[in-house]
Amino acid sequence: MSLVFDHVTLGQRVLFGSGRAAENLAAEVDRLGASRVMVIASQSEHSVAREVAAGIDVTVFHDDVAPHVPVTKADKARAAATENAIDLLVCIGGGSTTGLAKAVALTTGLPIVAVPTTYAGSEATNVWGLTEAAHKTTGVDDAVLPATVVYDAQLTLSLPxxxxxxxxxxxxxxxxxxxxxxxxxxxxxxxxxxxxxxxxxxxxxxxxxxxxxxxxxxxxxxxxxxxxxxxxxxxxxxxxxxxxxxxxxxxxxxxxxxxxxxxxxxxxxxxxxxxxxxxxxxxxxxxxxxxxxxxxxxxxxxxxxxxxxxxxxxxxxxxxxxxxxxxxxxxxxxxxxxxxxxxxxxxxxxxxxxx
CATH class of the missing domain: 1.20.1090.10 (Dehydroquinate synthase-like - alpha domain)
Structure with a gap:
């Protein structure tokens, strides 16, 4: 029987290196020509986010993150991006943080640089999810696929x-x-x-x-x-x-x-x-x-x-x-x-x- 299939490979840049997150993020912000960056990170990841973003100019830090991306949280983050004329989203954290960045990208078209601190994997997919009234809606849109993923295993050391x-x-x-x-x-x-x-x-x-x-x-x-x-x-x-x-x-x-x-x-x-x-x-x-x-x-x-x-x-x-x-x-x-x-x-x- 002959081998027949239809495969799509998503285009994405991956930078992998322990201890190199800040350096690689700064290089990506420069490569993408961004000047107004919104960093999305939960309150528990605040210190890590500050450390990773030390080499870039951050217009606004946004920390109102919740699991399963409630629509109300997404709307608030979208408003913050619009009000601050953001041209690049940087998400530092786990799947909920990446999911919120995707929710913003879904309606604004803004590019994302993802810096994962867990093994959720959302950073490498074009899948988004939003929750409203106890119902989770998911979809697929290439607009939410992060342009770049910065992997640094040292950032996971604090994960219990x-x-x-x-x-x-x-x-x-x-x-x-x-x-x-x-x-x-x-x-x-x-x-x-x-x-x-x-x-x-x-x-x-x-x-x-x-x-x-x-x-x-x-x-x-x-x-x-x-x-x-x-x-x-x-x-x-x-x-x-x-x-x-x-x-x-x-x-x-x-x-x-x-x-x-x-x-x-x-x-x-x-x-x-x-x-x-x-x-x-x-x-x-x-x-x-x-x-x-x-x-x-x-x-x-x-x-x-x-x-x-x-x-x-x-x-x-x-x-x-x-x-x-x-x-x-x-x-x-x-x-x-x-x-x-x-x-x-x-x-x-x-x-x-x-x-």
């Missing part, structure tokens, strides 16, 4: 081990979901496989020694690959489930992804033999689920949606919210009963299949 694990497993979810997402192809499957390998090497190193920059570099590298694969392949079943849960019930983003992932993998892998082989090979284990579950044990990963704040009584409603968004391309049909069974297992934290 527990958050590093959750964020890294969120990146792992990008890899695994890319194996059966609507636009999956051999190129993003290859990127996702290498992303799994890098994350499976890097995250245990962070767990063993939180000050190990080498492990954090591998995790950042894997997170970038995971996001590139995800941007090409699109949102699979896992991400549709987590987007609904996060937006509707205000659950923590990374922890929710880390918790749900093994249950989606156990559900889909038996019906996706090629993905099963690729994922297992990347982990170096006999089965995909065994590789992921073994890694989760080593990392002491988040285990149950009840710990993320999901009320078991909300699960039937969640099922009805998720069902319309299940991709037609999923390897196996998904019924409301399937979703309820999956969410109940994830809620209680029972051991996923394939251990």
């Amino acid at each position: 081990v527990e958050l590093s694990v959750a964020s890294g497993l969120n990146a792992m979810a990008h890899c695994i979901d890319s194996m059966w997402a609507p636009r999956t192809d051999p190129i993003n499957k290859a990127l996702a496989s290498e992303g799994i390998r890098a994350l499976a090497d890097g995250l245990p190193a962070i767990k063993a020694d939180p000050h190990d920059v080498t492990g954090r570099e591998q995790a950042q590298y894997g997170a970038y690959l995971s996001a590139v694969a995800f941007a090409s392949a699109g949102s699979g079943l896992h991400h549709q489930i987590c987007h609904v849960l996060g937006g509707a019930y205000d659950l923590p983003h990374a922890q929710t992804h880390a918790t749900v992932l093994p249950y989606v993998l156990a559900f889909n892998a038996p019906a996706a033999p090629d993905a099963e082989r690729r994922i297992a090979a990347a982990f170096g284990t006999g089965t995909a689920s065994a590789g992921l579950n073994d890694l989760r044990v080593v990392l002491d990963a988040p285990r149950a949606l009840k710990d993320c704040g999901l009320d078991e009584a909300a699960i039937p409603e969640a099922v009805e919210r998720i069902l319309p968004f299940v991709p037609d391309s999923n390897p196996r049909p998904v019924t409301s009963h399937d979703l309820e069974t999956l969410l109940l297992a994830a809620h209680s934290g029972e051991t996923p299949a394939g251990t």
Whole structure:
């Protein structure tokens, strides 16, 4: 059978180097010819943002950041950009910070330079998300893809081990979901496989020694690959489930992804033999689920949606919210009963299949 596929590679500049964030950011601001820069960083990242932006002239620092990008927060940031005649957005932080910069870029067309401090991966995708009235809306628009990403593993040293694990497993979810997402192809499957390998090497190193920059570099590298694969392949079943849960019930983003992932993998892998082989090979284990579950044990990963704040009584409603968004391309049909069974297992934290 001949190999036929249609692949789109997004254009983006990536600068990777530990201890070089301030230097690389200043060089990018100069290269882009920006003169009025808005730095978006949460209050908790304020000192890091000041340090990274020390070499550039900042017109305004904006710190009103919240998870899942509420529309009210997006409108406030857009107004700040307009009022200050901003010509470049710089976001320094995790996925929520990058998401807010994307929300501004979506309506203003302003370019973004992203400086990630977690392994969220949003910086390498053209996917945006906004939340209003407990409903999260996502979309795809090349206008929100950051022009440049500045990676510096030293900026992740302050990320606690527990958050590093959750964020890294969120990146792992990008890899695994890319194996059966609507636009999956051999190129993003290859990127996702290498992303799994890098994350499976890097995250245990962070767990063993939180000050190990080498492990954090591998995790950042894997997170970038995971996001590139995800941007090409699109949102699979896992991400549709987590987007609904996060937006509707205000659950923590990374922890929710880390918790749900093994249950989606156990559900889909038996019906996706090629993905099963690729994922297992990347982990170096006999089965995909065994590789992921073994890694989760080593990392002491988040285990149950009840710990993320999901009320078991909300699960039937969640099922009805998720069902319309299940991709037609999923390897196996998904019924409301399937979703309820999956969410109940994830809620209680029972051991996923394939251990």
